[in-house]
Amino acid sequence: MPQHRLPKSIATVCLSGTLPDKLESAAAAGFDGVEIFENDLLTFDGTPAEVRRMCEDLGLAITIFQPFRDFEAMPEPQRRRNLDRAERKFDTMQALGTDLILVCSTTHAAALPEPERAAEDLREMAERAASRQLRVCYEALAWGRHVNRWRQAWEIVQRADHAALGLCLDSFHTLSLGDDLAGLADAVPPEKLFFLQLADAPRLSMDVLSWSRHHRLFPGQGELPVPAFLKDLLAAGYAGPLSLEIFNDEFRAAPSRRIARDGQRSLVWIEDQVGIASLPALPKLSGLEFVEFAVDHAARAELGALIGTLGFRPGGTHRSKDVELWRQGGVNLVLNSEPDSAASERFEQAGPCVCAIALRVDDPARLVARAEALSYRVWRERIDAGERAIPAIRAPDGTLVYLVEDPVSGGRPIWEDDFRLDGAAPADGLLGVDHVAQAMTPDMMDSFVLFYRSLLGLAPDATWELPDPYGLVRSCAFVSADGSVRMPLNVSESRRTGTGRFVSARAGAGVHHIAFQAADAAAEVDAAAGRAAPLLNIPENYYEDLGARFDLEDAEIAALAARHLLYDRDAAGGSFLHAYTHAFRDRFFLEIVARQKGYAGFGAANAPVRMAAQMRQGSRE
Numbered sequence: 001m002p003q004h005r006l007p008k009s010i011a012t013v014c015l016s017g018t019l020p021d022k023l024e025s026a027a028a029a030g031f032d033g034v035e036i037f038e039n040d041l042l043t044f045d046g047t048p049a050e051v052r053r054m055c056e057d058l059g060l061a062i063t064i065f066q067p068f069r070d071f072e073a074m075p076e077p078q079r080r081r082n083l084d085r086a087e088r089k090f091d092t093m094q095a096l097g098t099d100l101i102l103v104c105s106t107t108h109a110a111a112l113p114e115p116e117r118a119a120e121d122l123r124e125m126a127e128r129a130a131s132r133q134l135r136v137c138y139e140a141l142a143w144g145r146h147v148n149r150w151r152q153a154w155e156i157v158q159r160a161d162h163a164a165l166g167l168c169l170d171s172f173h174t175l176s177l178g179d180d181l182a183g184l185a186d187a188v189p190p191e192k193l194f195f196l197q198l199a200d201a202p203r204l205s206m207d208v209l210s211w212s213r214h215h216r217l218f219p220g221q222g223e224l225p226v227p228a229f230l231k232d233l234l235a236a237g238y239a240g241p242l243s244l245e246i247f248n249d250e251f252r253a254a255p256s257r258r259i260a261r262d263g264q265r266s267l268v269w270i271e272d273q274v275g276i277a278s279l280p281a282l283p284k285l286s287g288l289e290f291v292e293f294a295v296d297h298a299a300r301a302e303l304g305a306l307i308g309t310l311g312f313r314p315g316g317t318h319r320s321k322d323v324e325l326w327r328q329g330g331v332n333l334v335l336n337s338e339p340d341s342a343a344s345e346r347f348e349q350a351g352p353c354v355c356a357i358a359l360r361v362d363d364p365a366r367l368v369a370r371a372e373a374l375s376y377r378v379w380r381e382r383i384d385a386g387e388r389a390i391p392a393i394r395a396p397d398g399t400l401v402y403l404v405e406d407p408v409s410g411g412r413p414i415w416e417d418d419f420r421l422d423g424a425a426p427a428d429g430l431l432g433v434d435h436v437a438q439a440m441t442p443d444m445m446d447s448f449v450l451f452y453r454s455l456l457g458l459a460p461d462a463t464w465e466l467p468d469p470y471g472l473v474r475s476c477a478f479v480s481a482d483g484s485v486r487m488p489l490n491v492s493e494s495r496r497t498g499t500g501r502f503v504s505a506r507a508g509a510g511v512h513h514i515a516f517q518a519a520d521a522a523a524e525v526d527a528a529a530g531r532a533a534p535l536l537n538i539p540e541n542y543y544e545d546l547g548a549r550f551d552l553e554d555a556e557i558a559a560l561a562a563r564h565l566l567y568d569r570d571a572a573g574g575s576f577l578h579a580y581t582h583a584f585r586d587r588f589f590l591e592i593v594a595r596q597k598g599y600a601g602f603g604a605a606n607a608p609v610r611m612a613a614q615m616r617q618g619s620r621e
C-alpha cells in the first residue's frame with residue numbers, strides 16, 4: 001500500500017464546457033491534477049502556455065497529455081511521419097509543462113501485427129522523449145488492432161526496454177474484456193507502472209468501443225469490479241495519480257461542477273473501498289421515520305384530505321413552526337407550511353412536493369461525518385430552545401435527508417420534543433414506508449446512484465425498462481441490505497411519459513411516489529375505498545391476463561379486480577399486492593403495498609398497466 005496520499009486527477013473529457021470551465025470545475029472539486037485531452041486543447045483559443053498558466057493559477061498539475069493515436073507498428077511512410085508528429089506533440093507538452101504522454105494501441109487497419117516493430121517504434125519515441133526529459137506510457141485499447149490486453153502491451157514495453165517508456169493501465173479496457181490484473185505484481189516492476197485511469201461502466205452487451213465512448217461511469221456508479229482492479233495495481237506498487245477518464249454522453253451535457261464533484265467523491269469512495277483512506281463507517285439503516293411535504297395552507301388542506309382517505313389523522317402540531325404531523329400505523333407524514341424555511345424554499349420553487357425524508361440510522365453524527373468527507377452538503381435547520389437539532393444531508397436534487405437515531409440504538413422518538421401530540425388515534429393498518437420513488441432527468445441518475453451507494457451503502461436492484469404509453473421509463477431501485485430502505489430511481493428520455501411530465505413540472509428531480517406497507521392490502525384498500533379514496537382503476541384485461549400468467553383461483557382474481565389491486569409473484573413464490581391513488585395535482589401519488597414470503601421487487605411487470613391507467617385518469621381530470 002502506498003505510503004503517501006495519491007494525487008487525484010480527472011481527464012478534461014469527463015466534463016462539459018470549454019477548457020477553462022473544465023479546469024475551474026476540476027479545481028473547485030478539489031482535484032490535484034487533470035489529464036489534458038487533446039481535443040480540449042485543439043478547440044481552445046489560446047496557447048498551451050496559457051493553459052499551463054491557468055492550471056498553475058488553479059493549483060492543478062497536468063498529469064498527462066493524451067491520446068497519441070495510431071503510432072506503433074505502422075509501415076513507412078507513416079512510421080517516419082508519426083515520429084515527426086511525436087516531436088510536435090513533445091513541443092506542446094513542454095509548453096503545457098507536463099512530462100507524460102499517453103500512446104494508445106493502434107486501431108489502424110494498416111498496422112503490422114509485429115510486437116517487435118511496435119517495441120522498436122516505442123523505443124525510438126521514448127528515446128526522443130527522454131532527450132527532452134519527457135516520458136511515454138502505452139495503453140492497450142480494448143479494441144486495439146493487434147494489442148488489446150495489458151499483457152500484450154507489457155510484452156512490448158518490456159521488449160522496448162527504455163526507462164522513459166512504461167504502461168498506462170485503464171480499468172475499463174481490462175475489465176470490459178472480462179480480464180483482470182492477475183500476475184501484474186509478479187510480471188511488472190512498479191517503476192514501469194506510469195499511469196492509471198479509473199472508469200466504471202454498467203454491464204452492457206454491445207461492442208466495446210461504443211460501450212467505452214458513451215457509457216463509462218465514475219467508480220461506484222457502474223457494475224465493474226474497479227476497487228479490486230485498483231487493489232491489484234496498488235499491490236503491484238503503483239504510486240502515481242488516481243485519474244478518472246470517463247467518456248459519457250450525459251456527463252458531456254451536465255453541469256461540469258456537479259460532475260467534477262461526483263468524480264472527486266467517487267475517488268474518496270474507492271480509496272475507502274481499497275483501504276488507502278477511510279471514511280466513517282456506513283450507517284446501519286432501519287427504515288424511514290417520516291416523509292415531509294412542502295405545502296401552503298391550500299395544498300395542506302387538499303393533501304390532508306387525500307391522506308385522510310388512507311386513514312391518516314392529524315397527530316400533533318409543531319411547537320414553534322407551522323408544521324403538522326399526520327399518522328397512520330407506523331407511518332409519519334409531516335406537512336410543512338412554515339414560511340422562510342427549507343420547506344418553503346422548495347414550495348416556492350416546485351409547488352407542493354416532498355421536500356424531505358428522514359432515515360432512522362444507528363449514529364446520525366457518524367453519517368454526517370461520512371457525508372462531509374464525501375462533500376455532500378449538510379443542513380441544520382434553525383431551532384428554538386428545547387427543540388431537537390436533527391441534521392440533514394442534501395440529496396443531489398436538494399431534497400433533505402434527515403437523520404434520526406434509531407430507537408433501537410438508544411434514540412428517543414423525535415416527536416415528543418418538537419410536537420404537541422394531541423391527535424385522535426389514527427387507523428393502524430400501515431406498517432411503515434415501503435419505498436420512496438424518485439423521478440429525474442437522465443443526467444441526474446448517476447449523481448443519485450453515487451449518493452445512495454457511497455453515502456448510504458445501498459445496492460442496486462435489477463434495471464427495468466417500463467413502457468409508458470408515451471415513451472420508456474428506465475427504473476432501478478437502490479435498496480439497503482436488510483430491505484428497510486428502498487429507493488427506486490426513474491428516468492425517461494421522453495417528456496410525455498408520466499415520469500417526463502413530472503420532471504418538467506418539477507423542474508428537475510423529486511419524489512414521484514411513496515408506497516406504504518400494509519399488513520393486509522385488501523383490508524387497507526377496502527377501508528380506503530370506504531373513505532372515498534381516489535384509487536386508480538385497473539382495466540379488466542389486466543385481470544384476464546393474471547389468470548393466464550398465474551395459477552390463481554377465479555375467486556382470488558375477482559377479489560383483486562374488485563379492489564383494483566395489482567399482483568406479482570417472484571420465482572421463489574414471494575408475492576406482491578399493490579394499489580395506487582390518483583396523482584396529487586399531477587405531481588406525486590401514493591401506493592399501498594403488501595409483501596409476502598420475501599418478495600423483494602416492486603411489481604415492475606405491472607408498471608405499464610399502472611402508467612397507462614394514470615395517463616387515462618390524468619386526461620379525465
Ligand SMILES: O=C(O)c1ccc(O)c(O)c1
Nearest residue numbers: 067104139170212213245
Ligand atoms: O476512446 C478512445 O479512443 C480512448 C482514448 C484514450 C484513452 O485513454 C482511452 O481509454 C480511450
Ligand SMILES: [Mg+2]
Nearest residue numbers: 139170197245
Ligand atoms: Mg484510457
